[in-house]
Amino acid sequence: MPEITWEDPFCAEGSSCFQFGTDADGNAYIAVNGQEDHYLTDTTEALRTLITDIKAGKADHLL
Numbered sequence: 001m002p003e004i005t006w007e008d009p010f011c012a013e014g015s016s017c018f019q020f021g022t023d024a025d026g027n028a029y030i031a032v033n034g035q036e037d038h039y040l041t042d043t044t045e046a047l048r049t050l051i052t053d054i055k056a057g058k059a060d061h062l063l
Contacts, residue, residue, distance in 0.1 A: 001029070002023045002025070003023060003024065004021040004022070004023050005021055005022055005023070006019045006021040006031075007019060007021065009033040011033070016032055017034075018030055018031065018032060018033060018035035019031050019032075019036060020047075021039070022044065025030070027041050027043065028041065028043065028044040028046075028048070029041050029043070029047075030047060031035075
């Protein structure tokens with residue numbers, strides 16, 4: 001398993017808490033808080049785009 005540096009959890013009102021992380025190779029990770037051993041990984045740019053689109057309301061069905 002890669003060495004992942006996790007940020008503090010992000011908790012939206014009334015929803016699950018998520019954590020974002022990065023590794024030394026420039027990959028980004030997202031996991032449900034408390035379940036960091038089950039994560040989604042992609043490039044930092046890909047996850048940044050996903051999060052930006054969700055915040056812009058382009059993917060409400062994912063939440």
